[in-house]
């Protein structure tokens with residue numbers, strides 16, 4: 001049975017977080033003593049901690065300190081969507097923690113073939129880092145709304161094992177089929193097999209996440225040995241009325257098992273703002289969904305007043321649906337698969353649904 005431990009931490013106060021981690025880790029049957037541990041934060045892009053795009057550096061620091069006290073060898077890394085790992089670590093504030101605590105860096109630049117025995121039609125992945133190089137992988141997602149999948153939390157965070165721009169290619173292979181993409185995410189997660197997922201929901205993001213949404217103080221920290229169960233718990237915690245794509249596919253595949261939940265008084269959230277794009281075409285019969293997607297769903301659009309012509313969106317669009325001309329960014333909506341990678345990666349938030 002899965003185990004979820006949720007608690008309240010109103011700030012990134014390190015002593016308080018350390019105390020919470022020490023107490024909560026003992027609820028799991030894991031031995032950390034002397035182990036080689038990879039911490040996998042959400043490092044989507046090089047944004048400052050106040051933007052709530054990445055796992056907060058003090059969250060990473062508090063956990064790393066607890067692990068170092070247990071004589072672990074600790075590594076930190078992720079593959080950001082566009083920049084190098086080192087650059088994103090620097091801008092996110094996590095590099096300062098790496099230097100201060102003398103942690104190792106996992107830069108996710110390798111090309112490691114990994115077989116997939118899961119259900120999605122994709123039989124092999126290429127990872128930027130091999131989970132088997134570590135005794136334990138600890139998954140450290142940031143709680144954010146996600147314009148494509150509704151939420152990004154435990155399962156979605158391990159998509160980061162797909163190196164850098166390869167992620168956009170996987171979006172292209174799945175097309176606009178959210179169920180297929182959810183299935184892919186679950187399979188990738190099952191290959192990574194994190195020993196533990198520890199969610200940073202102290203300051204979260206809702207609305208137009210995962211890059212340009214509203215910063216929200218939620219005060220939530222949650223640990224689980226089962227990220228699928230954790231994500232489902234989060235949907236109920238955030239009062240989301242129906243299962244989102246990952247949970248829906250997990251339910252269909254029989255992957256959602258009973259969970260023991262220990263919640264030390266964290267109240268449920270009633271006003272979490274979901275991205276509207278998810279509501280428009282999810283949970284409808286497939287033929288309706290396809291029609292609705294074509295006719296009614298929103299399309300990415302560029303606000304030319306904000307655009308700085310940096311070309312990031314053009315580079316990340318695997319569908320080659322974007323061109324940058326004299327009048328700014330132009331979309332070919334016949335090619336566009338509505339993956340919103342362009343919106344996620346635009347450094348100035350010029351692309352919206």
Ligand code: SF4
Nearest residue numbers: 307308310311313346
């Ligand atoms: S990423 Fe944003 S700022 Fe850069 S070219 Fe595209 S729309 Fe403009």
Ligand code: SF4
Nearest residue numbers: 317336337339340342
């Ligand atoms: S234009 Fe944007 S939303 Fe459309 S396929 Fe390209 S990256 Fe995805």
